[in-house]
Amino acid sequence: MIYREEPFDVIVCGAGHAGVEACLAAARMGASSLLLSGNIDTIAQMSCNPAIGGQAKGQMVREIDALGGEMGINTDVTGIQFRLLNESKGAAVQSPRAQCDKKAYQFRLKHTLELQPNLQIFQATVTGLIFKDGKVVGCRTNLDIDFLGRSVIITTGTFLRGLMHVGQNKNEGGRLGDFSAKTLSSSLLEAGIELQRLKTGTPPRILGRSINFTGLQEQRGDSEPTLFAFHDTRDDGDLFHVEQTGETRIGWKPGTAQASCWMTYTTPKSEQIVRENLHKSAMYSGEIEGVGPRYCPSIEDKFVRFADKPRHLLFLEPEGRNTNEYYINGLSTSLPFDVQLDLVHSIPGLEQAQLLRPAYAVEYDFAPPTQMHPSLESRKVENLFLAGQINGTSGYEEAASQGLVAGINAVLKVRSEPPLIIKRHEGYIGVLIDDLVTKGTIEPYRMFTSRAEHRLFFNHGSAELRLLEHASNHKLLSNNRLDNIRAKQKTILDWMEFLEKNRTTGGFWAEGIRRHKEAAALPEAFAKESKEVRDEVLYRVTYRGYLEREQRQIDKLKEVEKIHLPPDLDYSKILGLRKESALKLQQFRPHNLGQASRISGVNPADISILMVLIESQRRAKNAGNNSPA
Incomplete structure (x- = not known):
């Protein structure tokens, strides 16, 4: 039934x-x-x-x-x-x-x-x-x-x-x-x-x-x-x-x-x-x-x-x-x-x-x-x-x-x-x-x-x-909790900016934190913030240089993730692509070049070939769109 x-x-x-x-x-x-x-x-x-x-x-x-x-x-x-x-x-x-x-x-x-x-x-x-x-x-x-x-x-x-x-x-x-x-x-x-x-x-x-x-x-x-x-x-x-x-x-x-x-x-x-x-x-x-x-x-x-x-x-x-x-x-x-x-x-x-x-x-x-x-x-x-x-x-x-x-x-x-x-x-x-x-x-x-x-x-x-x-x-969280998270995020960003731009004895607050870690003196108002806010601010300030370097790497990778691969692409017919790579790509059908690069057996040379192919297809499409009627 x-x-x-x-x-x-x-x-x-x-x-x-x-x-x-x-x-x-x-x-x-x-x-x-x-x-x-x-x-x-x-x-x-x-x-x-x-x-x-x-x-x-x-x-x-x-x-x-x-x-x-x-x-x-x-x-x-x-x-x-x-x-x-x-x-x-x-x-x-x-x-x-x-x-x-x-x-x-x-x-x-x-x-x-x-x-x-x-x-x-x-x-x-x-x-x-x-x-x-x-x-x-x-x-x-x-x-x-x-x-x-x-x-x-x-x-x-x-x-x-x-x-x-x-x-x-x-x-x-x-x-x-x-x-x-x-x-x-x-x-x-x-x-x-x-x-x-x-x-x-x-x-x-x-x-x-x-x-x-x-x-x-x-x-x-x-x-x-x-x-x-x-x-x-x-x-x-x-x-x-x-x-x-x-x-x-x-x-x-x-x-x-x-x-x-x-x-x-x-x-x-x-x-x-x-x-x-x-x-x-x-x-x-x-x-x-x-x-x-x-x-x-x-x-x-x-x-x-x-x-x-x-x-x-x-x-x-x-x-x-x-x-x-x-x-x-x-x-x-x-x-x-x-x-x-x-x-x-x-x-x-x-x-x-x-x-x-x-x-x-x-x-x-x-x-x-x-x-x-x-x-x-x-x-x-x-x-x-x-x-x-x-x-x-x-x-x-x-x-x-x-x-x-x-x-x-x-x-x-x-x-x-x-x-x-x-x-x-x-x-x-x-x-x-x-x-x-x-x-x-x-x-x-x-x-x-x-x-x-x-x-x-x-x-x-x-x-x-x-x-x-x-x-x-x-809409996975209540509106009230989303508002609280946004307010918390703003507080964290405000304190990061304050610590980086304002001086205390011996230099900027942020420099003191990076030199002395938790032992550094901190503003009295900052000490009154919640532990969650304080911990996140100190983490971001302490490791600012490393985080910025990591962000630059992420931004570069984002560009590769944006290059989408056609779902019906026949990898077996792509000239220069190794047979092993073609078989893996045909099997896994990656959504973008970033995913393709992480498939075991697909190497950087294969990714370069795919990038050239996608770019040539894009140019051909644009040329077709710009041709006179």
Whole structure:
């Protein structure tokens, strides 16, 4: 049966971190939206570590908040420990990170979705897509109920033919205790979308009261926590209440009553156990065909690939305020359960630890992301968008970023408006999506500061200033918050001008800041400004020369990005273009020369040939327009 004849504007299939941002973005833009999940009790479940942020990831969460997303504020009000990473380094690479209460995070986000106007939630497993004339027009479910939609976003995470491994033991599912989406892959293949396999894993969970904390190193949260949401430009009354209903959402004042994490290490005994049982590991025995994450390796990988290291650092992290369950960060494995027991008991502090859940590896289908446009719409099927781990990424933050962009662009597509494309120089989200659609990935993609050539601009405090134009153009934030951001931006610019043009004892204020950094004397009025304003002004003044040099480089690259490539250009017929380059360009169909230059296998000589071709076509067109009638 068809649920209703009137199609939804946007249907989101999957309720993980990508799915919740996608449906919220669509609904908040006024589009009729539907979220389908095989289990609505696990909406926004933190399947692995209940932590948000980290290097580059923390900046991405601030960018999500700047574009109207929910991850930042949800983390702030359910966080149980906050730390600013790289605090001793430059502000460009400082990254906020928070350990969350796993259940509070999930429950609050589910409640937020339930209270969102224009959004309907329904529990059903999507079994296939409905196509018509090369476009997606809806989806089928295990309940024999069909849902019609003007656009569909697939955010299935690890659930596409998900298969979990504990040694030789195998169970179908996208995570322990949950189901596997077994038939949707066939529907994607039928549409001409290529699928491959990836693998990820998670450590065992243990009972906190069975840990011996004596002798372990305690890791406390920061006394002045760095939060993810921009509280200085929003109404604090929106943290826990929804004005229309008066319902109270779970959460607490950000940064209060922080919990401690603890550090321990593997031992020579740990290494011996792993090495003697490598043949039993699902990863090393050949049971798993998918490629695993390079930057979040299993303990087996650590001992094999880093044999010179005498031990490996592990973190014992609480999973919430109202549970005694702990997460062993750094001990991901697919070894059999009996070996896992011996391995855990070989670690200082865990000699008597009780395991609540075994570690496991999970392999799943993903669609190589070069099959997408920069809008995250499929190149194969119109109106079909893909976001999250189905695109080959790893991490809650990468998934949420894609979900947010996909949700926005699905609405814009339905409305026949140009898509939101965040440029590489505007934020980590832009780098993420550009990397995916132009370079692709053969392993789970994780964001790092080193992936961004313009990271000097990406200090986490500037996210809402960098993305203000996008937020304003697409009405992603309230008018009140947009006005607050503009006022904040003006205050920052005014202070920068004042400090550069006005003198104090020994020279201009700005010169003193650059010479002495934070130790410099500052105007009394400046000290009364908010911390957010002061930090941004000091950052821009301190690194002014570097930022100006970087801006000149960006301006040069902008010219290349402006040179658009015809969508029907036949690269195989371009004289002088190398065969490898022609094949790559034919496959990826870059929108402009900038994208073309970032495709693996396309070199500067190829770009020069394309520039000559485009220029000759432009001249020929102009000559034709100027010829007498």
